[in-house]
Amino acid sequence: MADAAATIVTTPTRDALPRIMSDFATLGAALDYAATGARGLNFHDARGNPLRAYTFAELQSDACAMARRLMGRGVVKGDRIALIAETGAEFATLFFGCIYAGAWPVPLPLPTSFGGRDSYVDQLQVQLDSSDPKMLFYPAELAAMAGAAAEAKGVEGHAWEDAAEWAVKDSPLPETVSDDIAYLQYSSGSTRFPHGVAVTHRALLSNLAAHSHGMEVRETDRCVSWLPWYHDMGLVGCLLSPVANQVSTDYLKTEDFARRPLAWLDLISRNEGTTLSYSPTFGYDICARRISSQTHAEDRFDLSRWRVAGNGADMIRPDVMQAFVDAFEPAGFKASAFLPSYGLAEATLAVSIMPPGEGIVVELVEETELSGKDEAVGRPQRYRAVVNCGKPVRDMLVEVRDEDGGILPERAIGKMFAKGASIMTGYFRDPEATEACLSGGWLDTGDMGYLSDGYVYIVGRAKDMIIINGKNHWPQDIEWAVEQLPGFKSGDIAAFAITTPGGEETPAVLVQCRTTDDAERSRLREDIKERVRSITGMNCVVELVPPRTLPRTSSGKLSRAKARNQYLSGEIQPYAMAA
Structure with a gap:
């Protein structure tokens, strides 16, 4: 594998093409322009070795051919085409093939480690119901699950490879204008009652231009990303933005990051041009935790060129950011590189961005x-x-x-x-x-x-607000209080309000617990109750649950609403109290 990887030359950070900051009428026009340069997308294995360099020119050529294959199969302008969003050239080709055909690509999530086959098939069926696509494309290894969802909803199901065999229809591509819909984006919280955000070419290019100017994208910038392409930060910020702003980008699959998070920092260190990379708070958290006290970060990493370390998609935790600085400052990471932001799918992506260089500022x-x-x-x-x-x-x-x-x-x-x-x-x-x-x-x-x-x-x-006796409490405050106890981390705790048998509102705290000792569990319950009481002044119900119990959104964030529903319905079964 290493010998093969050594022969793959990734796309250059710089080329002679003058950079245009998303100033295009449509996404297809943006790719047409990027294709006249030498930059592109680069896909890597779990250890960060290059597997494929895919220039924007190759992507544009393949996507135009794919558009004509789709048209030959009866796809017309405005049709929805659902795509399981696996990070790779196949998804990129199909996504832009839909764009050129005037169809609306609909990125859908990969299965996560939370829940099983049935819950994933159910989720796909709900989103297929909502988007009403003509076809669903998926990686061959997901054929059983994705195929079952497609069949249940009367949707054509195809593996990536199927489309490559279809005949190309020799006809002009349809005309696309700025106010046409480009794609549908499902927000991360839309698992059971999905909201497909209809994003126009105009809205997309406006937001891409706004955040590329906000980040002050430069000729020397290069991006590294492990973010999933079914989430707006991964799709818009780390796939569509590199195309519209002609930025070479290096990718790790999200599941590879989950298994080997420090491979993200290895890839940033190895590529001398890397200056841009984004992550939610939990990505920085897991990296800081993986560096042991025996490991010298400066011996393994060189993070001195990392100019924009973006942070968004969930609540930004200053304690986690400080822990990351403490762990990686010896490797050249600068705290001023942190670039907090705020956004949501309904705004295409970015609503606000910290000016580069100002770092984390706390009130x-x-x-x-x-x-x-x-x-x-x-x-x-x-x-x-x-x-x-x-x-x-x-x-x-x-x-x-x-x-x-x-x-x-x-x-x-x-x-x-x-x-x-x-x-x-x-x-x-x-x-x-x-x-x-x-x-x-x-x-x-x-x-x-x-x-x-x-x-x-x-x-x-x-909607997460807990209101007890007329006073508002944020669940994050309760969760953060519990996280300060030894042995817990972000994502182990879900806080929400419930109604007691006596009709009173009270906070409930579900805590993922790894110990099997009854006496230790009893002690933990009391410690957690006391910690919440000391921080908030409230008594609470504490339930210990098995690891990996708390539900997540499709982007990996804790879903408090779903946790509450599953707890009240009995789907989440806490550990029994010791007699």
Whole structure:
């Protein structure tokens, strides 16, 4: 394998093609331009060895041929084509083949380690119901599961290889304009009641231009990514943006990162041009944890060229970011490289981005401000560190509103609204859901936060709020409190509100527990109750559950709503209390 990899020359970081920052009418036009240069996409094995260099020129040629194959099979403009989003040349070819054919690619998730075959097939069926595609494409190894979902919904199911055998239809490609839909993006929380975000070419290119200017993309930039292509940060930020901004990019599969997270940093170190790479907080967390006290990061890694270490997609944890700096500063990593951001699929991707070089900036917010209530008499003041998520990107407006829709002043916490050229036109075939979050071009993001000196601060999801005795509590605060106990990490804890048999609202905390000793479990329950009481002043129900029990969204984030539903329905079975 190593000898074969040594013969593969990855695409160059620089070439002679003048860079155009996403200033195109359509995504197809962006790829047409990128194809006139030498840059492209590079796919690597689990150890970071190159498997395939795929130039933008090859991608463009293959995608045009694929478009004509799809048209030969009866695909017409506006048809949806569902694609299991495995990181590789096959997905990229089919995605852009759909773009050239005027069809709408619909990236769908790979199976995760959470749940089994049946839950994955169910998830695909729900999303196939929602998107109503003509075809579903999948890797051959997923034929049993994806094929079953397609068959159940009357959708044509095909392995990647099938399309390569189809005849090319010798006819002109359809005309595409900026206001045509480019693709459907399912947001990560849309597992059971999916919302397919319809993204136009205009919205996409506007957002790509905004965030490439916001990151100050340079001629010398190169990207490394392990992010999944069914999530907006992976698809838009790390596949479509490199095409529209002509950036050579190196990929690890998401499952390979999960098994060998430090291969991400190896790949950044090995490629002298790498300057851009993004991750949610948990990616930085797992890397910092994998470096043992016996390992000298400077002996293995060179992270000195990493200019933009982007962070987004979940709550940004300053303690995790500091742990990453502590672990990798000896290898040349600069804390100023951190680039927090805030975004969501309904805004195509980015709403706000930290100006490069400013790093992690934290404000301490007193918990009574977070809860919206007057300070409790006799209680010591407690603070939460809230991370600055940057300034609204170009052509994006952000407002903070109260429950009645009134605009709040700076530093007042309320519901976040955004308006701009890259805000979605609506959810696919779901006018009620669209009307519930869009009005007058303003998007209700569903997030709570505030503005300070023009910067955006996010404090949590409005729907996750726990309200006890009229006071608001953020589940993150409870979860973070438990995580400070030895043996727990981010993702082990889910906090939410339940109603007791007596009719009272109370917080419940599900904690993934690895010990099998009954006495140790009893001690843990008491320690957790005491920790939550000391931080929040609340008594809570503590349930210990087996490892890998807590449900995740398709992008790997904890789903508190699903955890609550599964707990109340009995699907999640806690460990029994010792007699």
